[in-house]
Amino acid sequence: MIADYMRSHILSLESYTSARDEFSGYAEVYLDANENWKDFSLSGKNRYPDPHASELRRKIEEVMGFRVENTVLGNGSDELIDMLIRIFAEPGKDCVLIERPTYGEYKVFAEINGVEVINVPLTDSLELDVDAIKSSIDEKSPKIVFICSPNNPTGRSYDIDVIREIADYNPSLTVIDEAYADFDPSFVSAYTLLKDNERVAVLRTFSKYWALAASRIGILIASPVVIKAVNKIKAPYNVSLSAQRDGLEALGNADGRKAVLEEILGEKKRLEGEFGRFSFVEKIYRSDANFLLIKVSDADALYLYLMKKGIIVRNRSREPLLSNTLRITIGSKEENDKLLEAFDEREKSTVS
Numbered sequence: 001m002i003a004d005y006m007r008s009h010i011l012s013l014e015s016y017t018s019a020r021d022e023f024s025g026y027a028e029v030y031l032d033a034n035e036n037w038k039d040f041s042l043s044g045k046n047r048y049p050d051p052h053a054s055e056l057r058r059k060i061e062e063v064m065g066f067r068v069e070n071t072v073l074g075n076g077s078d079e080l081i082d083m084l085i086r087i088f089a090e091p092g093k094d095c096v097l098i099e100r101p102t103y104g105e106y107k108v109f110a111e112i113n114g115v116e117v118i119n120v121p122l123t124d125s126l127e128l129d130v131d132a133i134k135s136s137i138d139e140k141s142p143k144i145v146f147i148c149s150p151n152n153p154t155g156r157s158y159d160i161d162v163i164r165e166i167a168d169y170n171p172s173l174t175v176i177d178e179a180y181a182d183f184d185p186s187f188v189s190a191y192t193l194l195k196d197n198e199r200v201a202v203l204r205t206f207s208k209y210w211a212l213a214a215s216r217i218g219i220l221i222a223s224p225v226v227i228k229a230v231n232k233i234k235a236p237y238n239v240s241l242s243a244q245r246d247g248l249e250a251l252g253n254a255d256g257r258k259a260v261l262e263e264i265l266g267e268k269k270r271l272e273g274e275f276g277r278f279s280f281v282e283k284i285y286r287s288d289a290n291f292l293l294i295k296v297s298d299a300d301a302l303y304l305y306l307m308k309k310g311i312i313v314r315n316r317s318r319e320p321l322l323s324n325t326l327r328i329t330i331g332s333k334e335e336n337d338k339l340l341e342a343f344d345e346r347e348k349s350t351v352s
């Protein structure tokens, strides 16, 4: 059982109950939470928000299909990553497993929490090395195996059957971070694995496709026992009223997001084609996300050149397997045109 892998004091912890936990219905007079009675905002901001973001979670079920009993929200998915590590891994004793290269925060949060990180390199073709992951699970017994799909910074979605094989093999929690899933039209969510495997947990975010990076809303989709543990340790009001309203507004305007998705996918195709023209671009990696990873002849020089032109990309060259690579987010058509113009100028100056 997955509860057996949690830190024992978390299981027995008596958590804080907020005023909004003790009473959640409607009342005429609220004198229970020491708030200021005066609503200067004229929009209810003098009151604490719903600690469980129930309305937003119901809307998430309606639009995304993740059942309310399987969700808890975080202040971004980053907060959820941190909370999962704190629930499962004992500082100074336990470890978590990640594949490299991947999103940097799994490692940083683990290290902040005094938890060792086992690095399993991706294969040369940037796929999951299933055999190596399985033998690390056998050898090190990590409390969490993180899988990022589509992976940041490579952009690649992993085959759901491969993810299932790892999650079935791993006796502890397997977290599949699907922050970029909405950009992959043929994506199959690991959420589908949850019904047969209570050790699966999926992360989603409002920061990418839903265009709400500033609002800080992440979603954890997991079995009720994991959801219960997160609710035990989370700060009661971790998702603000403004964020909850932003999320509801976004989900109510799903058509707008869909239209922008089509644009992003079209622009990604255009950039993939255009990048091929430049002699300094050596490789364009396959991407299922809203960014492209490219290998260039001199990433540090190109990064600085673009920065001087006011164009900021991400230099991923220090990551294992990724020497001389830049990660480039797909922007608006105008932004992408500026990038291509800068590439054109660079080409002229290097060729002449």
Ligand code: PMP
Pocket (backbone or CB within 6 Å): 075, 076, 077, 078, 079, 103, 148, 152, 177, 179, 180, 204, 205, 206, 207, 213, 216, 217, 218
């Ligand atoms: N997971 C991945 C793979 C990411 O790339 C990011 C942010 N770049 C996050 C999680 C964090 O997202 P959030 O804004 O929801 O904290």
